[in-house]
Each structure stands twice: as C-alpha cells, then as structure tokens.
C-alpha cells in the first residue's frame with residue numbers, strides 16, 4: 001500500500017507520521033519545498049520525543065521525501081513526476097495547511113484551498129482511486145458560538161470568526177464537491193484545538209497555544225508593562241469579552257493522531273465520512289484566563305461587553321481579532337460517528353491549566369514567581 005502524507009513536518013503531521021509508520025512499511029512525504037531539511041526535522045522530532053532507535057535508524061529507508069509546493073499547479077512538480085506519484089498512490093493523508101488565525105484570506109486560501117485542490121488533482125490523476133484523508137478542523141462550524149455541531153454539518157450560515165476558518169470551510173466544501181463528481185472515497189477528520197504538554201523545543205513546530213502565550217507577552221510589552229513583576233502591588237487588569245461559563249474543546253495532539261489513524265482502519269463508505277476528533281471533556285474558558293494569569297503578571301477578567309474605558313493593555317488585544325472571539329464560545333461537538341468506530345473515549349489525558357502550561361514553559365514551575373512580564377519565550 002503506497003501512502004502519501006502532506007504536512008509531515010507540522011505539529012500534527014509529525015505525530016501522524018509516527019502513527020502511520022507503526023502500521024505501514026513505507027511512506028511518501030510530500031514536504032514543503034520552501035522549508036529546508038524535512039527529513040532532518042522529522043528525525044530530530046523522533047529523537048526529541050523518545051522514539052525507538054530502530055525507527056530513527058530505519059527512517060531514511062522507509063520514507064521517500066518529495067519536496068512540493070501545494071499552492072502551485074501540480075504541486076510545483078514536473079508533469080512526469082506528478083504523474084508518477086499519482087500512479088503509485090493508494091491513500092493520501094492531507095495534513096499540510098496554514099493555521100495562521102490572523103492571516104489574510106488570500107494567503108490562507110493559497111495554502112488551504114489551493115493546497116487541497118492540488119491533493120485532489122493528484123488523487124484524480126492516477127488509476128488507483130486513492131482514499132483521501134483530509135485534515136479539516138472542528139472550526140469549519142465558524143462563528144456559531146452555541147449549540148451542538150454535528151459531524152455531517154457543513155454550512156457557512158453563521159459566518160466565520162476569522163479567515164482561517166473560512167479557508168478551511170472552503171477546502172472542505174471543495175472536497176465534498178470533488179467526492180460527488182469523482183465518486184471517490186474521502187474521510188474528513190475534524191480535530192478541535194490541538195494541544196500538547198511537551199515543553200517547547202527548538203526542533204518542535206510551534207502550536208496554537210504558543211501563539212496565545214506570545215500574544216499575552218506582546219500585549220504586556222505594547223502597554224509598557226514588560227518590567228512588571230508578580231510581586232508588584234496592583235497587577236494590571238485585562239478585561240476580555242468572554243463567557244464566564246463558556247468552554248472550548250482541546251485535544252492532545254498525540255491522542256488526535258492516534259484516533260485519526262484508527263479511524264482510517266475502517267473501510268470508507270465511498271462517500272464523505274466526516275469525524276469529529278475531539279476530547280470528551282471541554283476546557284472552561286475561565287481555565288484559559290487562568291492560564292493567561294500564569295503566563296504573565298496580570299489579572300484576566302471576563303466581561304460581557306467591551307468596556308468604554310479600555311486600557312492600553314486591553315487595547316493591545318485588538319491586534320488579535322482572529323483569536324479573542326473564542327472566549328465567547330460554548331458550543332459542543334457531537335462525535336457519535338467517531339465514537340461508533342473508536343468505542344468509548346480511551347484518552348485519559350486530562351487537559352487542564354497545568355497540562356497547557358507544560359506545553360508552554362521549559363519546566364514546571366513556569367518560572368520564578370518574580371520573573372518579568374511575558375517570561376521566557
């Protein structure tokens with residue numbers, strides 16, 4: 001079975017790669033030609049995460065690296081190379097994408113929509129009708145902030161919180177249209193926010209919570225509070241529009257990759273099979289504000305509406321309109337179809353403030369209680 005994987009050097013892709021290598025002898029990695037040394041980065045990830053030495057030693061023989069640019073026609077490959085790839089593919093895992101929540105729509109479309117189009121073209125160009133495993137996101141549900149989101153739902157009626165969500169929605173809509181036309185099997189995997197408790201490491205890709213960490217540090221700097229210490233009297237207050245009883249779903253990235261690969265064990269129906277890959281317990285929004293307080297010497301308060309007298313610290317959060325609306329979310333994701341395949345939740349990973357903090361700081365405790373604002377990045 002010939003399996004191709006895009007995005008293998010990414011936060012999720014590296015874990016998918018490791019899970020896929022547990023089941024398959026060889027993989028073709030459609031890596032990003034603009035970023036150097038894909039194999040080296042994969043190797044260093046495996047080393048940093050304690051993979052068996054044998055797996056690391058065998059890696060060069062078990063993976064074939066094909067540098068591509070998914071935003072270009074035929075992935076930027078010469079026609080003969082593209083056709084040779086297409087002729088050999090039995091399954092394509094598509095995990096490449098841009099997860100920039102503050103990105104502009106044109107750039108996000110180039111990677112997320114055109115990149116998906118390129119994967120679909122590859123699937124259609126060969127004779128083997130490969131199964132496509134398309135990594136989407138639970139956030140294609142867009143700006144709908146409450147209620148239950150079902151796995152079969154896909155509509156843009158509620159609009160989107162940011163251009164990332166829109167681009168991922170458009171990519172998923174493209175996949176549906178393609179599957180109808182080509183009568184080909186597609187599996188859509190929709191993880192929620194992917195998190196880790198693995199401390200930051202120069203060889204590991206950044207993850208979404210690190211963006212929040214940076215946002216808090218940048219806001220403190222922008223407001224002239226960089227030198228603030230936790231022991232100083234009168235910590236600055238950051239009022240954030242959010243729901244006190246709101247919640248978000250956060251899924252440990254390793255558990256997500258394991259679940260996705262197990263979902264792929266099931267024979268696809270031949271249509272589009274969509275699965276929510278989510279944790280069975282949500283994280284309260286107030287845990288996110290508590291995390292902010294542990295990341296920087298400030299007091300985070302959830303308020304119902306934007307105050308009239310915003311402080312410099314609060315105003316600096318306006319630079320991140322793609323992220324802050326999530327504090328208002330309290331929707332749930334139904335994962336009945338995924339559970340039907342996977343059985344009851346097996347993940348015992350508890351995602352709480354300590355878990356999230358571990359993924360942001362070299363070691364616990366985060367840093368000496370009197371460290372300056374923003375802490376080490």
Ligand SMILES: NC(=O)c1ccc[n+]([C@@H]2O[C@H](COP(=O)([O-])OP(=O)(O)OC[C@H]3O[C@@H](n4cnc5c(N)ncnc54)[C@H](OP(=O)(O)O)[C@@H]3O)[C@@H](O)[C@H]2O)c1
Nearest residue numbers: 007009010011012013032035069070071096097137193194
């Ligand atoms: N992270 C999350 O919380 C989350 C949640 C839900 C869904 N998802 C989805 O999961 C997928 C993977 O996300 P991630 O967190 O792993 O993202 P990531 O860490 O940013 O990785 C993105 C991957 O895409 C590759 N890539 C980017 N542009 C490319 C291009 N033009 N051509 C070829 N490859 C390109 C990158 O290669 P280089 O790094 O080598 O340049 C990298 O391997 C995405 O589709 C995302 O929408 C992520």
